[in-house]
Each structure stands twice: as structure tokens, then as C-alpha cells.
Amino acid sequence: MGFEVFSQYIKDKSQVSDKDLLLIEAQSQLKRLRKRQYLLQEGEVWRFNAFVTKGCVRTYTVDEKGIEHIQNFAIENWWTGDRESLLSGKPSRFNIDALEDSELILIAKQPFDDLCKKIPAFSGMVNGILERSFIASQDRIQTFLSLSAEEKYLQFLKKYPQLINRVPQAMIASYLGITPETLSRVRRESQRPKP
Amino acid sequence: MGFEVFSQYIKDKSQVSDKDLLLIEAQSQLKRLRKRQYLLQEGEVWRFNAFVTKGCVRTYTVDEKGIEHIQNFAIENWWTGDRESLLSGKPSRFNIDALEDSELILIAKQPFDDLCKKIPAFSGMVNGILERSFIASQDRIQTFLSLSAEEKYLQFLKKYPQLINRVPQAMIASYLGITPETLSRVRRESQRPKP
DNA sequence: CGATTCTTTGAAAACAGTCAATCTGTGTGG
DNA sequence: CCACACAGATTGACTGTTTTCAAAGAATCG
Numbered sequence: 001m002g003f004e005v006f007s008q009y010i011k012d013k014s015q016v017s018d019k020d021l022l023l024i025e026a027q028s029q030l031k032r033l034r035k036r037q038y039l040l041q042e043g044e045v046w047r048f049n050a051f052v053t054k055g056c057v058r059t060y061t062v063d064e065k066g067i068e069h070i071q072n073f074a075i076e077n078w079w080t081g082d083r084e085s086l087l088s089g090k091p092s093r094f095n096i097d098a099l100e101d102s103e104l105i106l107i108a109k110q111p112f113d114d115l116c117k118k119i120p121a122f123s124g125m126v127n128g129i130l131e132r133s134f135i136a137s138q139d140r141i142q143t144f145l146s147l148s149a150e151e152k153y154l155q156f157l158k159k160y161p162q163l164i165n166r167v168p169q170a171m172i173a174s175y176l177g178i179t180p181e182t183l184s185r186v187r188r189e190s191q192r193p194k195p
Numbered sequence: 196m197g198f199e200v201f202s203q204y205i206k207d208k209s210q211v212s213d214k215d216l217l218l219i220e221a222q223s224q225l226k227r228l229r230k231r232q233y234l235l236q237e238g239e240v241w242r243f244n245a246f247v248t249k250g251c252v253r254t255y256t257v258d259e260k261g262i263e264h265i266q267n268f269a270i271e272n273w274w275t276g277d278r279e280s281l282l283s284g285k286p287s288r289f290n291i292d293a294l295e296d297s298e299l300i301l302i303a304k305q306p307f308d309d310l311c312k313k314i315p316a317f318s319g320m321v322n323g324i325l326e327r328s329f330i331a332s333q334d335r336i337q338t339f340l341s342l343s344a345e346e347k348y349l350q351f352l353k354k355y356p357q358l359i360n361r362v363p364q365a366m367i368a369s370y371l372g373i374t375p376e377t378l379s380r381v382r383r384e385s386q387r388p389k390p
Numbered sequence: 391c392g393a394t395t396c397t398t399t400g401a402a403a404a405c406a407g408t409c410a411a412t413c414t415g416t417g418t419g420g
Numbered sequence: 421c422c423a424c425a426c427a428g429a430t431t432g433a434c435t436g437t438t439t440t441c442a443a444a445g446a447a448t449c450g
Binding site: 383 | 428
Binding site: 168183188 | 396397
């Protein structure tokens with residue numbers, strides 16, 4: 001059930017053969033998370049590549065004041081994890097937990113890298129994902145450089161409508177770098193446009 | 196002269212053979228930019244991979260009010276360009292211009308991708324760069340989520356001391372997402388710590 | 391329901407932005 | 421060598437946006 005979604009994704013995004021899909025499946029483990037359960041906790045080392053097949057998780061830091069800052073969300077067919085910890089082998093600054101009961105496919109670092117070496121089509125797909133992730137984060141940086149609270153929210157609405165009624169509003173605020181109160185006010189204002 | 200820096204960089208970062216280095220050199224073109232000269236102008240399609248061997252360039256957008264928002268800087272041994280336009284083939288939203296007289300190595304997309312296919316060590320290096328770029332941009336997003344103007348500046352000081360007396364202060368402000376006036380005040384405050 | 395979680399609202403304060411003027415340093419041409 | 425122009429940096433006064441803190445209102449769920 002869980003691997004179905006993942007293998008369909010791979011087929012859609014690449015030319016990986018059915019035979020190679022079996023190799024990938026052999027290295028995949030299914031991870032179930034209940035709502036609020038951690039996938040990764042600050043201070044732990046992250047050792048996987050993770051793909052969400054069901055549900056929704058968030059990646060966030062907690063600052064000295066105890067305020068959470070959401071780095072990103074991941075729903076079905078999105079990847080998640082902490083690349084920095086994965087690459088460096090150092091403890092992560094991030095927490096990842098589930099916003100809903102969720103299912104993920106995990107592939108540990110070593111087997112994953114082996115799969116990439118063995119299966120060029122897989123490697124190519126993975127690289128394309130990395131490239132698009134990078135572009136997306138550059139884009140997000142632009143929003144911080146140039147947009148007001150309201151503009152950031154309106155752009156979020158357009159870009160991620162799937163997340164609107166799935167993620168608590170306060171978390172969207174956190175993702176946008178504003179307070180829940182500000183987001184609430186921004187929503188009120190932008191409902192009645194100036195006449 | 197220009198290619199020297201690039202080939203030294205490749206040797207430091209990878210196991211590319213001298214023979215393969217010649218292949219790379221064959222596809223490289225040297226581009227000289229005078230101060231203020233554009234490497235890329237908004238609306239153009241970006242078709243290269245670019246490596247700075249001398250000088251300093253910046254990547255930025257200009258909003259409706261005419262305000263510049265600096266996406267990043269690149270000095271010696273840094274890469275630059277617009278990956279989004281390169282990947283999509285669409286016109287770029289960015290401008291890139293030189294802050295000093297500069298020299299870059301350009302390799303057009305097609306030859307570059309061919310080199311990656313032919314030279315696994317080169318491909319590996321390029322991928323590592325992409326991975327680290329992604330991590331760096333995730334890190335920058337965190338600064339926008341959690342830091343004040345002053346904290347962002349202090350972190351910039353630590354992280355990029357090479358840029359401090361090389362890039363006009365107003366541009367650093369733009370990079371941090373604050374106004375030049377605010378940066379000036381932040382600097383004054385942070386010189387006299389609280390007694 | 392009753393309890394928890396999430397959202398909204400209000401008033402005050404903090405922070406950063408705007409606009410305009412002044413100051414500083416650098417380089418150029420007379 | 422000086423005077424001037426120019427770009428960059430600073431300062432002051434003011435405005436505006438966003439945050440903070442506290443409380444009240446929905447919404448959701450066992």
C-alpha cells in the first residue's frame with residue numbers, strides 16, 4: 001500500500017525499469033507516524049531519504065524563546081528530511097513531526113547512494129528534485145526580500161492551495177515569517193478590498 | 196590566467212584527471228566584465244554555468260518601486276547564474292552585474308551537461324555544489340524566519356567577512372532584507388554594547 | 391457537553407521603513 | 421593642489437507595519 005504511491009511517483013518522474021523498482025523497494029522501509037509524532041528531533045542525526053506517501057509533516061526549529069519556525073511542509077509525493085545533517089553527519093537543528101497520521105518511505109543514506117550509482121535514471125530523478133528544491137528555496141528567499149506580510153500570504157494562497165485547509169493557520173504564519181495575529185488581520189483586511 | 200583559477204578549484208574539489216580537465220577547458224570561455232557591466236539582464240534567457248575567477252558580481256531583482264533585492268553575491272571561486280532560467284529556458288527575473296572588474300568562466304548548458312555525463316568526477320562535484328547551495332539557502336531562510344535586523348547583520352559578519360569591505364553597505368542591507376538606513380543604525384547600536 | 395486547540399480582536403509598544411538633509415570620503419578636472 | 425562633483429553612509433523626525441500581551445470567541449474532538 002505505502003510503496004505503491006512511491007513507485008507510481010518514480011514511474012511518473014523517471015524511466016526507472018520495473019526490475020530496478022524492485023531494487024528500490026528492497027531498500028525501502030515504511031514508516032507510520034501518528035499525529036504529533038516525531039520523525040526527527042533536534043539533536044539527532046538524520047540518516048535517511050524520506051518520501052511522504054500519506055499525510056503531512058512539517059520541519060521546524062525552536063528558538064530560545066520557544067517559538068517555532070517552520071522551514072517547510074511536506075504532503076503526499078513530497079520529500080522531507082534534513083539534508084544538512086544527512087550530508088555532514090552532525091546533529092540536526094530541526095524537528096520533523098506529523099500534522100496528521102502519516103506514512104513515509106524511508107531509505108537509509110548508504111543504500112540510497114548505492115541505488116543512485118546502480119540506477120542512472122533514479123539518480124537523474126533525484127538530481128532533478130534537488131535542482132527544483134533549490135530553485136524553490138531561492139524563490140522563497142525572494143519573497144522574504146520583497147514582499148509584505150499580506151503579499152506573502154496571497155502568494156502562498158496561490159502557490160499552495162492544497163495546504164490551506166489542511167495546516168493550522170498559525171503554522172502558515174510561521175512558515176511565512178509572521179505572527180498568527182498578523183496573519184489573522186491580513187486575512188480580514190484582504191477580504192474587503194478597497195472600494 | 197582565468198582558467199587557472201577554475202582548474203585549481205576543480206582539482207581541489209574533485210578527482211578530475213588532467214586529461215578531463217582539458218576537455219573542460221575546451222568548453223570554457225573566459226568572460227570579462229567591467230564594473231557595473233551586466234552578465235545577465237532581466238528578460239534574457241540564461242544559458243550558462245558561470246564560475247567567478249576574479250572580482251565580484253551580484254544577482255538581484257528590481258521590484259515595481261524600482262527597489263533592488265539582492266539574491267546573492269559571488270566572488271572568486273563561487274558559482275553564479277540563474278538556475279531557474281537555465282532549467283526552464285524561460286526569461287530570467289534576475290539581473291546579474293559586476294561590482295568590480297571581474298572575470299568568469301562560462302560553459303554553455305549543453306556542453307556542460309555533456310561534460311557531466313562524460314566525467315563522473317565532475318558530475319559528482321557539480322552535484323555536491325548543488326547540494327551545498329541548497330543547504331545554504333535553507334539556512335538563509337531560517338535567518339529570515341527567526342532573526343531581527345541586528346541579528347541578521349551580526350550573522351552575516353561572521354559568515355561572510357570577506358564581503359564586508361568589498362560590497363557597499365547598502366547592498367548588504369538589501370541582501371539581508373532591510374533598508375540601508377536600518378543597517379546603518381544597527382551598526383551604530385551594536386558598537387556600544389549595553390553597560 | 392467540557393476540554394483543548396485554534397483563531398480573532400484590541401490596545402500599546404517595538405521595530406523597521408520613509409523622506410529629507412547632512413556628512414564623509416574619493417576621484418576628477420581645472 | 422584645490423575645488424567640486426558624486427556616491428555612499430549617517431542622522432533626525434516621522435510614519436507605518438508588525439509584534440506583543442492579554443482576553444475573548446470559534447471550532448474540534450473525545
